[in-house]
Amino acid sequence: MSKMRIKKGDRVRVISGKDAGKEGKILSRNIDKDTVVVENINMVTKAVRPSQKDPRGGLVKKEAALSASKVMLVCPKCGKATRVGRAFLDSGQKVRICKQCGEIIDKA
Known part of the structure; x- marks a missing residue:
């Protein structure tokens, strides 16, 4: 799994x-x-x-x-099928990011 x-x-x-x-x-x-x-x-x-x-x-x-x-x-920003990455903002909040364009998708 x-x-x-x-x-x-x-x-x-x-x-x-x-x-x-x-x-x-x-x-x-x-x-x-x-x-x-x-x-x-x-x-x-x-x-x-x-x-x-x-x-x-x-x-x-x-x-x-x-x-x-x-x-x-x-990805809602670039419109491409993408893998999903995770990142942390400066505030410590976890977000999902697009591996193609690097834009934030939403809060994880």
């Missing part, structure tokens, strides 16, 4: 697999399984039984989890 350097809400680009090159926002992440769910990426069709909430049931399209190693953060 590796350290996950991406967060919920980050914009990411898929770097391998059938959806390679597509971008989306992270909806959720599972640190224990090292997986992420990305908006409109890795769509699967699931059969759903009729219920009180959904009386018709049928087939539902939804996002499935994919390995966190298959996605890279897209």
Whole structure:
């Protein structure tokens, strides 16, 4: 299990697999399984039984989890897929930085 350097809400680009090159926002992440769910990426069709909430049931399209190693953060400043570094400000605050342009992404 590796350290996950991406967060919920980050914009990411898929770097391998059938959806390679597509971008989306992270909806959720599972640190224990090292997986992420990305908006409109890795769509699967699931059969759903009729219920009180959904009386018709049928087939539902939804996002499935994919390995966190298959996605890279897209830097909001330079727009490139990048690795994420960590740095400390003079105040001692930890921040995430873009390895491509060196800009601060946000507070870690």
